[in-house]
Amino acid sequence: MIEITRDRQAGTVILEMVPEDLLQKKETLRDDAVERTRMVEYCWKTCPGTAHITGLPDSPSHFCDFHVHRSARIDLKVGLCASGAIQSFK
Amino acid sequence: MANSQAMTSVFKRDVMMARHAFSATLIRAATTLDTFNIALFLASASRGAADTVYSTTGELAGTGNYTQGGIALTNATAPALDTTIAHWTPSASASWAALTSSGSFDAAVIYNDTHATKYEVSVHTFGAQSITAGTFTLTMPTNDGTTGLIRFA
Numbered sequence: 001m002i003e004i005t006r007d008r009q010a011g012t013v014i015l016e017m018v019p020e021d022l023l024q025k026k027e028t029l030r031d032d033a034v035e036r037t038r039m040v041e042y043c044w045k046t047c048p049g050t051a052h053i054t055g056l057p058d059s060p061s062h063f064c065d066f067h068v069h070r071s072a073r074i075d076l077k078v079g080l081c082a083s084g085a086i087q088s089f090k
Numbered sequence: 091m092a093n094s095q096a097m098t099s100v101f102k103r104d105v106m107m108a109r110h111a112f113s114a115t116l117i118r119a120a121t122t123l124d125t126f127n128i129a130l131f132l133a134s135a136s137r138g139a140a141d142t143v144y145s146t147t148g149e150l151a152g153t154g155n156y157t158q159g160g161i162a163l164t165n166a167t168a169p170a171l172d173t174t175i176a177h178w179t180p181s182a183s184a185s186w187a188a189l190t191s192s193g194s195f196d197a198a199v200i201y202n203d204t205h206a207t208k209y210e211v212s213v214h215t216f217g218a219q220s221i222t223a224g225t226f227t228l229t230m231p232t233n234d235g236t237t238g239l240i241r242f243a
Contacts, residue, residue: 003188013154015223020116035216043136071224074216076231079179079239
C-alpha cells in the first residue's frame with residue numbers, strides 16, 4: 001500500500017492508501033559532482049497525467065500533481081569549505 | 091629548522107569547538123555540545139552568506155508534516171582534523187517522513203538551536219524538490235577534509 005494524495009488543490013491535500021498495483025511508478029536519478037538525487041513518484045495508472053501539469057509551479061518533474069506520492073533522497077557528496085590566508089607581518 | 095608563519099591546523103578545529111573567544115564570551119547554559127537544527131527553504135527564498143541568524147522567512151510552511159525550525163541534526167562525532175583541514179559532519183541523515191512540502195525547495199539551513207539567538211551556520215543548496223505524501227532524506231557526505239559538510243581549510 002502506498003499513501004498518495006487523492007486530491008491536491010489550493011493547499012488542500014487528501015491522503016489515501018492505495019494498492020501498489022493500481023499505481024504507475026516513475027524513478028528519476030540525477031548524479032553530479034555534488035549530489036546524487038533519486039526521486040520516486042507514484043500516480044494512478046488511470047490518471048490522465050499531463051492534463052494536470054500545466055500551471056503548477058511546485059511540480060518540477062512529475063506526471064501529476066493531484067494524485068501523487070513523491071519522495072526524494074539526496075546524497076550530498078561534498079559540503080562547504082571556508083578558507084583563507086593569514087596576514088603576514090612582512 | 092626555520093620558523094614558518096602559520097595558523098595552526100588545530101586552531102581551526104578548536105574554533106569549531108569554542109575553545110577560543112576573541113571577544114566577550116557568550117553566556118552559555120551548559121558545557122555540553124550545542125544542538126544544531128536543519129531547516130528547509132523554498133526555491134524562492136534568498137538565504138546565503140549574508141545571513142546571520144535563522145529566520146522563518148522563505149522557510150517551508152508549517153504544513154504537511156513539516157515543522158518550522160526544522161529538525162535536530164545528529165551530532166555524535168566531534169570536529170576533527172584531516173591533516174590541515176578541520177571538518178565536521180552530522181553523524182546521521184536528516185529525514186522528513188510523510189512530508190508534503192508547501193512548495194518547491196532547494197536549500198537547507200543549519201543553525202544553532204541551543205543559543206537563543208539561533209546563530210546561522212551554513213546554507214546548503216541542492217536540486218529543487220517538491221515532495222508530496224513522501225519522504226525527503228538528506229544523507230551526509232563522507233566526514234573528512236575533502237568532502238565533510240563543514241570544513242575550514
